[in-house]
Amino acid sequence: MAIELALSEVAADVFELRLPIPFEDGLVNVFMFKAGQEVDLLDCGMNAEDSLEAIQRALAQLGARRLRRLLVTHIHPDHYGAAGVLAGEGRADLYIHRLEVPLVHPRYVELEHLVVEVKTYLLANGVPEDEAELLSNSQRALSQVVKTADPSVQLDGAEFVEMGHHMLRVEWTPGHSPGHVCLHDSQAGILFAGDHILPELSPNIGLHPQSTPDPLHDYLDGLRRMAGLRPSHVLPAHGRPFTGIADRVDDLIAHHARRLDQIVEIVGRRDARAGGTANQEKSAWQVALDLWGPRENLYEKRLALQEGLAHLQALAVEGRVRKSVTPGSVRWRLS
Ligand SMILES: [Zn+2]
Ligand SMILES: [Zn+2]
Structure with missing residues (x-):
């Protein structure tokens, strides 16, 4: 039985x-921009039958003959997964920020090198061998819901791209992913926020082999820039559209400030189990376990470690904690 199509007009000729x-x-929001018999698409969901069927039905309902452009905010499977089905030779042109492009092949096509690199990173950050083996392999499942495509246009940020009748400015907002972009429609007062600003959740910001070197500061900087655009409406990729971007950005910044303080406290805490002295060095894995407790779900475990590391790195950059490295270990202590 076909599911009901969740298609609604959110601005003039934008669905x-x-x-x-x-x-x-359980849902990702993508946006269709209609101009006559052509439609431009912002993000495309996963490469999965029910998702692709919904896109085809929506295109038919809008009377579209052709998908012209596919612009993706970042390469996570829920935003980019169906790119290889919809874009490419004889199909839509793919627009993507250039910092996302080099992530695609190692993550979704030939994974062996990245799996080894991730395992080395997990071990260096204190993850036990058996868990590191499981966690480094956990991304294999994701590659099954992604079909990759070669980009037609690589974006730097600050470009204007016509989507349907709307002129959108590309706003490069690294942090959640190195080449994440938001799209700003200044005429309509709308920000298409991707995963950068969500109404309910705090987007995952992680330090890992494919991230930028200081993703939390990148992210916070992007939040302030997006609030500065003063859009009246924010259309996120998860959750419902909302107004009041300044309040939401303040909340997110405050959330991370609290988390940074919490992590400083954990780094300085004496680890009684290890019979440790005050301010001994800790791994990010220990810090993540102290912060979030043990997690069952593999994917969540890895996200927790990456999120903890992004905060530790920001603290090290600010000089609040001290980071030391050897070939096999990364450790943190109070400065
Ligand atoms: Zn994402
Ligand atoms: Zn997402």
């Missing part, structure tokens, strides 16, 4: 389509 995904809150 939000909600597609099923097996994580987050």
Whole structure:
């Protein structure tokens, strides 16, 4: 039985389509921009039958003959997964920030090198061998819901791209992913926020082999820039559209400030189990366990470690904690 199509007009000739995904809150929002018989698409959901069927039905309902452009905010499977089905020779042109492009092949096509690199990174950050083996392999499943495509246009940020009748400015907002972009429609007062600003969740910001070197500061900087655009409406990729970007950005910044303080406290805490002295060195894995407790779900474990590391790195950059490295270990202590 076909599911009901979640398609609604959110601005003049701009339609939000909600597609099923097996994580987050179960839905990703993509946007269709209609101009006559052509449609441009912002994000495309996963390479999965029910999701692709919903896109085809939505295109038919809008009377579209052709998908012209596919612009993706970043290469996570729920935003980019179906790119190889919809874009490419004889199909839509793919627009993507250039810092996302080199992430695609190692993550979704030939994974062996990245799996080894991730395992080395996990071990250096204190993850036990058996867990490191499981966690480094956990991304293999994701590659099954992604079909890659070669980009037609690589974005730097600050470009204007015509989507339907709307002129959108590309706003490069690294942090959640190195080449994440938001799209700003200044005429309509709308920010298409991707995963950068969500109404309910705090997007995952992680330090890992494919991230930028200081993703939390990148992210916070991007939040302030997006609030400075003063859009009246924010259309996120997860959750419902919302107003009041300044308040939401303040909340997110305050959330991370609290988390940074919490992590400083954990880094300085004496680890009684290890019979430790005050301010002994800790691994990010110990810090993540202290902060979030043990987690069952593999994917969540890895996200927790990456999120903890992003905060530790920001603290090291600010000089509040001290980071030391050897070939096999990364450790943190109070400065
Ligand atoms: Zn994402
Ligand atoms: Zn997402």
